[in-house]
Amino acid sequence: MMEKRFILDLTLPEWEEYIKEKGLPKFRASQIYSWLSKGVIDVEKMTNLPKTIHAALKEDFITESMSVERHLESRIDGTQKFVFRLYDGHLIETVLMRYKTGLSICISSQAGCKMGCRFCASAHAGFGRSLTSGEMLGQVLLAGAFAGERIHSVVVMGIGEPFDNYDALIGFLKLANDEKGLNLGARHITVSTCGLVPQMIQFSKIDMQVNLSVSLHAPNDELRKSIMPIANRYSLGELLDACREYEKNTNRRITFEYSLFDGVNDTPECARELCKVLHGIHCHINLIAANEFDGSPFHRSRPESVRAFQDLLTKNGMTVTLRREMGTDIMAACGQLRRGIKEKEET
Ligand code: SF4
Structure with missing residues (x-):
């Protein structure tokens, strides 16, 4: 017997095929979609x-909705955080933020993560499973419905490494971009990776104008290895070559995420080295004053170090922004809320 698919996983052509198999008129597919x-x-x-x-859909698909396990709203800026429970019990986090341009959502691509970045609460809570395309789309649809407003942009930067779930990610991008569906412009979607080189190259060849963001966090291999285990698999040289190839294939600017940790990667030497290694790459650097969580080995960079780091990059001609902190009263580090619920359930 075929494994049941989540009802949001299907594209319109797949619905048409299903409806045809059932011997029903074609317009039913558009109605469902x-x-x-x-x-x-x-x-x-x-x-x-x-x-x-109704009965056939319930019989043939997973129709249990993703339930909201926890919902928090910031009193400071209205940022909303959702913990969704999937039909099989796994938990994921989704964050909805309001910018001048509209609502932006940060979605998860996996329940947990295998990448083990040392600064990340998600890595500490273990890996459950990868999400389906529909479960990624579901976060956008359900959080949007909850807010009663259309979502303006999506970042796939929540729990999980999207390129470790490549096919479902591409499926999600197609569903989100479909003009008969959610109809979200590809330029309004950003995918963030910790640096899976082969998938980055593959991604540079897809025919969609989706933005790519790379978590860098260090200007050399030695330091990067001490922060992110993925650096043991792909050297900085290989990663930056993949970025150059992305730029060549897409003609698009890449964003580098750089979280600043006190005394670890926030020194003037690191800033200068970063300018050197990124020289010639059409990029934008997004600095993040990193969040701490219980058991985190790193501490948040001091404001004066953040400023000095940013100034040095700017003086060296780099395009830099400092990520605005959103929902500081509800957020803490990404994955922390899920981790807390999971630990409570396990005890
Ligand atoms: S930072 Fe991203 S890639 Fe790294 S462990 Fe956390 S969720 Fe995974």
Whole structure:
């Protein structure tokens, strides 16, 4: 027997195929797809469908909605954090932030992460499983429905390494970008990787104008290895070559994420070395005054170090921004809320 798929996983052509197999008229596929694209997953609420189709959908697909396990809203800036429980019990985090341009959402691509970055709470909470395309889309649809507003941009930067779940990621991008579905412009979507080189190159060849962001966090191999185990698999040289190839294939500017840790990677020497290694790459550097969590081996960089680091990069001609902190009263580090719930359940 075929394994059941989550109801949000299907593209419109796949719905048309399903409807054809069931011997139903083609327009039923568009009706189902239209409900799903509005975030209506409960088939009983698809009011223009007959009961027989409701029953078939329940029989053939996973229709249990992703339930909101926890919802927090910042009193400072209205940032909202959701912990969703998936149909099989796994937990994921999603964050909704308001910018001048509109609502931006940060979604998870996996329940947990295998990459083991030492500064990350998600790495400490273990790996559950990869999400399906529909579960990534579901975060956008459900959080949008919750906010009662259209989402303006998406970053795949929450829990998980998106390129470790490559096919589902591409499926999600196609679903999100589909003009008959969510219709989110590719330029409004950003995928963030810790640096899986082969997938970066593969990604540079897809025919979509999606933005790429790379977590760098160090200007040399030795330091990077002490922060991110992925640096043992791919050297900085290989990573930057992949970035150059991305630039060549897409003609797009890459963003480098650089979290600053006190006394570790926030020194003037690191800033100067960073300018040197990134020289010639069309890029933008996003500095982050890193969040700490219980058991974190690193501490947040001091404000004067952050300023000095930023100044040095700017003086050397780099394009730099300091990521604005959002929802500091509810957030803490990404993955921390999920980790807390998980630990409580396990004891
Ligand atoms: S920072 Fe990202 S890639 Fe690294 S462990 Fe955390 S979730 Fe995974």
